[in-house]
Amino acid sequence: MSIGLKNYSLKNERENRINFDYSAGMPVDPVIVDEMIPYMTTKYGNPSSLHSFGQEARVALVDAQRRVAKLIGSTDPEREIYFTSSATESNNLALRGVALRNKKRGNHVIISAIEHVSIRNAAKYLQLRGFKITILPVGEDGIVDVNFLKDAIEPGTILASIMHANNEIGTIQPIEEISSVTQNEGILLHVDATSSTGKIPIDVARSGIDLLTIPSNDLSGPKGVGGIFIKDGTPIEPIIFGGGQQRGLRSASEDVAAIVGMGKAAEIAERRMGSDGKRLTRMRDKIMDSVSETVEGVSVYGHREHRLPNNAMIGIFGVEGEQAIMELDKNGISASTGSACASKNLDLSHVLEAIGVNEVERYGTILFSLSRWNREKEVDRLLAVLPRIIGELREISPIWKFRDRLEEFYAG
Amino acid sequence: MSIGLKNYSLKNERENRINFDYSAGMPVDPVIVDEMIPYMTTKYGNPSSLHSFGQEARVALVDAQRRVAKLIGSTDPEREIYFTSSATESNNLALRGVALRNKKRGNHVIISAIEHVSIRNAAKYLQLRGFKITILPVGEDGIVDVNFLKDAIEPGTILASIMHANNEIGTIQPIEEISSVTQNEGILLHVDATSSTGKIPIDVARSGIDLLTIPSNDLSGPKGVGGIFIKDGTPIEPIIFGGGQQRGLRSASEDVAAIVGMGKAAEIAERRMGSDGKRLTRMRDKIMDSVSETVEGVSVYGHREHRLPNNAMIGIFGVEGEQAIMELDKNGISASTGSACASKNLDLSHVLEAIGVNEVERYGTILFSLSRWNREKEVDRLLAVLPRIIGELREISPIWKFRDRLEEFYAG
Numbered sequence: 001m002s003i004g005l006k007n008y009s010l011k012n013e014r015e016n017r018i019n020f021d022y023s024a025g026m027p028v029d030p031v032i033v034d035e036m037i038p039y040m041t042t043k044y045g046n047p048s049s050l051h052s053f054g055q056e057a058r059v060a061l062v063d064a065q066r067r068v069a070k071l072i073g074s075t076d077p078e079r080e081i082y083f084t085s086s087a088t089e090s091n092n093l094a095l096r097g098v099a100l101r102n103k104k105r106g107n108h109v110i111i112s113a114i115e116h117v118s119i120r121n122a123a124k125y126l127q128l129r130g131f132k133i134t135i136l137p138v139g140e141d142g143i144v145d146v147n148f149l150k151d152a153i154e155p156g157t158i159l160a161s162i163m164h165a166n167n168e169i170g171t172i173q174p175i176e177e178i179s180s181v182t183q184n185e186g187i188l189l190h191v192d193a194t195s196s197t198g199k200i201p202i203d204v205a206r207s208g209i210d211l212l213t214i215p216s217n218d219l220s221g222p223k224g225v226g227g228i229f230i231k232d233g234t235p236i237e238p239i240i241f242g243g244g245q246q247r248g249l250r251s252a253s254e255d256v257a258a259i260v261g262m263g264k265a266a267e268i269a270e271r272r273m274g275s276d277g278k279r280l281t282r283m284r285d286k287i288m289d290s291v292s293e294t295v296e297g298v299s300v301y302g303h304r305e306h307r308l309p310n311n312a313m314i315g316i317f318g319v320e321g322e323q324a325i326m327e328l329d330k331n332g333i334s335a336s337t338g339s340a341c342a343s344k345n346l347d348l349s350h351v352l353e354a355i356g357v358n359e360v361e362r363y364g365t366i367l368f369s370l371s372r373w374n375r376e377k378e379v380d381r382l383l384a385v386l387p388r389i390i391g392e393l394r395e396i397s398p399i400w401k402f403r404d405r406l407e408e409f410y411a412g
Numbered sequence: 413m414s415i416g417l418k419n420y421s422l423k424n425e426r427e428n429r430i431n432f433d434y435s436a437g438m439p440v441d442p443v444i445v446d447e448m449i450p451y452m453t454t455k456y457g458n459p460s461s462l463h464s465f466g467q468e469a470r471v472a473l474v475d476a477q478r479r480v481a482k483l484i485g486s487t488d489p490e491r492e493i494y495f496t497s498s499a500t501e502s503n504n505l506a507l508r509g510v511a512l513r514n515k516k517r518g519n520h521v522i523i524s525a526i527e528h529v530s531i532r533n534a535a536k537y538l539q540l541r542g543f544k545i546t547i548l549p550v551g552e553d554g555i556v557d558v559n560f561l562k563d564a565i566e567p568g569t570i571l572a573s574i575m576h577a578n579n580e581i582g583t584i585q586p587i588e589e590i591s592s593v594t595q596n597e598g599i600l601l602h603v604d605a606t607s608s609t610g611k612i613p614i615d616v617a618r619s620g621i622d623l624l625t626i627p628s629n630d631l632s633g634p635k636g637v638g639g640i641f642i643k644d645g646t647p648i649e650p651i652i653f654g655g656g657q658q659r660g661l662r663s664a665s666e667d668v669a670a671i672v673g674m675g676k677a678a679e680i681a682e683r684r685m686g687s688d689g690k691r692l693t694r695m696r697d698k699i700m701d702s703v704s705e706t707v708e709g710v711s712v713y714g715h716r717e718h719r720l721p722n723n724a725m726i727g728i729f730g731v732e733g734e735q736a737i738m739e740l741d742k743n744g745i746s747a748s749t750g751s752a753c754a755s756k757n758l759d760l761s762h763v764l765e766a767i768g769v770n771e772v773e774r775y776g777t778i779l780f781s782l783s784r785w786n787r788e789k790e791v792d793r794l795l796a797v798l799p800r801i802i803g804e805l806r807e808i809s810p811i812w813k814f815r816d817r818l819e820e821f822y823a824g
Binding site for chain 1: 429431433436437438439440442445449452453454456457458460461462463464465466469496497498499500501503504528529530533534536537629634635636637651652653654655656663664665666667668669670734737738740741746747748749
């Protein structure tokens with residue numbers, strides 16, 4: 001039996017649709033799919049099996065650990081790199097696994113005000129179990145003030161969780177300043193690098209990071225897998241119980257094909273980061289600059305320089321973000337209103353609230369999240385269409401019509 | 413850009429290696445891989461996205477829910493079928509999610525003595541959090557006595573978790589007898605159907621099951637995904653927190669490609685169950701009968717009739733199971749010593765202990781777990797090789813040499 005796969009291609013997808021919503025999901029690089037398939041169809045052994053067929057899978061798993069470790073600067077792949085089912089699970093493991101394991105040392109955990117909802121909700125879970133959670137404010141560019149972090153630390157503080165770069169506004173945190181505080185004070189530091197891994201450099205050893213959440217799909221690797229770096233010796237307990245795979249920390253038979261895919265994605269990201277970063281930064285700046293120059297009442301959120309190369313988050317006063325997304329969709333362009341993971345959820349963004357964007361403005365955001373699959377001409381197409389859509393939506397917008405009175409209202 | 417995949421095939425795998433260790437891992441059916449790839453490379457939208465690209469993924473997800481629901485008899489796929497990262501996670505969710513959500517009603521949970529280690533360890537976790545766990549004994553064929561279940565139920569009992577069929581000894585439980593007790597007593601019933609789904613019929617509605625763990629890879633679907641049926645209205649809370657996907661019960665962006673693959677696997681399993689079951693039963697019986705007829709000192713574990721069609725678990729007195737596995741491996745045949753998920757773990761099987769197999773005998777087990785990828789001639793090859801291996805290992809076995817004295821020892 002020999003089954004030929006239909007050739008597949010990203011070409012049609014790119015020709016028919018322009019995607020600026022890559023933070024909601026990435027295609028798996030065909031090169032990566034190619035590397036995964038043998039581990040689905042023929043080399044499907046279980047790394048825990050005693051026989052040679054299982055040990056072939058073990059070798060692939062160790063190789064993926066090594067590739068992921070290299071991307072983030074871990075020097076001990078087999079002891080420090082673990083695979084989960086998603087960055088969400090990695091964040092849950094980091095926060096809950098460390099807090100519950102260390103509750104005799106203290107019951108205080110610090111997170112920033114702009115953490116991903118998986119950190120926020122894991123923190124809420126801990127709060128219900130008697131932990132005290134401090135939420136650190138950020139400035140209007142989204143940056144954590146390390147003095148606030150210093151002030152927040154108490155004798156019972158065990159962990160701070162600060163993301164590397166924000167998924168909505170793109171702001172990059174000064175992780176080394178932050179870790180110099182956590183190391184001085186003797187508390188553990190978890191960094192959620194879901195949005196930043198492979199886009200900007202990180203070195204866990206040099207940056208004094210104890211735990212780092214590592215994505216797969218954000219690197220154009222498969223979904224259904226994620227990673228976590230845990231510095232050797234960090235006290236942590238599992239959040240899923242079973243057969244004791246992965247040194248007892250994460251039970252369930254490993255999805256070796258997905259892990260191999262994630263390893264390949266890490267390798268590709270490491271190689272391409274520099275050149276992709278330059279190209280993405282150029283496209284990102286073109287979107288942000290062009291829209292804010294040609295359309296009145298447009299804001300750019302997040303820090304202009306300390307910013308992910310692929311993130312353009314803008315606010316368009318008087319336009320409902322969701323309506324703009326629908327109109328862009330009719331023009332074959334995907335974008336989102338902000339928080340990419342569950343944007344059906346109509347709660348307004350906690351990130352925009354944290355950087356002081358008022359409620360009326362928060363309805364009018366569009367997040368353009370780019371990837372290495374985007375092309376310059378797609379940016380041109382967007383910029384040809386967007387001002388017209390904004391104009392049409394503003395014509396029927398009462399907020400836009402009465403904007404002067406609203407400004408007076410907010411002014412005092 | 414158009415990338416052609418190398419044709420792939422299961423042929424080489426089958427010609428070079430005979431696998432009787434399918435409970436450690438299954439190949440993904442190439443037909444299923446074919447169905448998954450478009451959801452990795454081009455239709456990679458996020459079901460939570462507002463735009464049409466996301467809604468295409470939503471449709472695929474709902475279709476997979478429908479296919480899985482059909483296999484197990486759920487009549488409300490969108491409210492009753494959830495996707496996790498593994499059967500291990502589903503078991504954790506069922507046990508911990510139900511127990512913690514219902515702790516005001518009671519703190520008592522019942523499991524059987526032969527549950528999978530993910531149920532056992534989730535129960536231990538609950539025990540550390542103040543729950544009382546009762547472990548129901550089983551008979552020497554591995555069957556739960558419903559009278560023991562009845563006796564174990566107390567006013568504070570909230571949940572019983574009894575597997576459909578055992579992964580080591582293949583014994584199938586009388587689920588309808590069990591559910592008539594749980595329904596009468598007003599407690600919830602979780603059934604771990606990881607080893608039985610798609611191999612023997614199950615109908616959650618007719619069988620009065622509240623929660624059912626559903627595998628993917630055991631159906632020759634992808635790893636890294638699992639399912640759980642939760643009867644609409646069952647009180648349960650999540651074990652992973654984040655963006656609130658899947659009706660708030662299981663956060664993290666859905667791995668749509670894997671979910672599509674699991675849906676396809678369910679559809680194929682439903683169609684093939686009858687004919688595969690007959691063929692597997694024939695091969696299974698041939699292994700068990702032939703070995704026990706031609707080799708002295710061989711036991712067959714588990715129930716002879718109420719048994720998974722693909723499970724042949726034998727005990728070979730005087731032979732170390734691990735040595736036999738290694739010798740079989742040298743002959744190109746994969747098998748395992750028992751618990752498939754983490755067989756590097758040298759703890760002796762709790763399942764064999766529960767059915768009264770003594771410690772010396774427990775060292776000598778071989779589990780042959782078959783699948784629809786096996787062929788009759790592979791069984792013949794095994795039966796040509798195994799007696800010789802047993803003979804050679806017994807020649808150097810002190811236990812075999814002194815077996816008469818050991819028998820006296822165990823006799824009194």
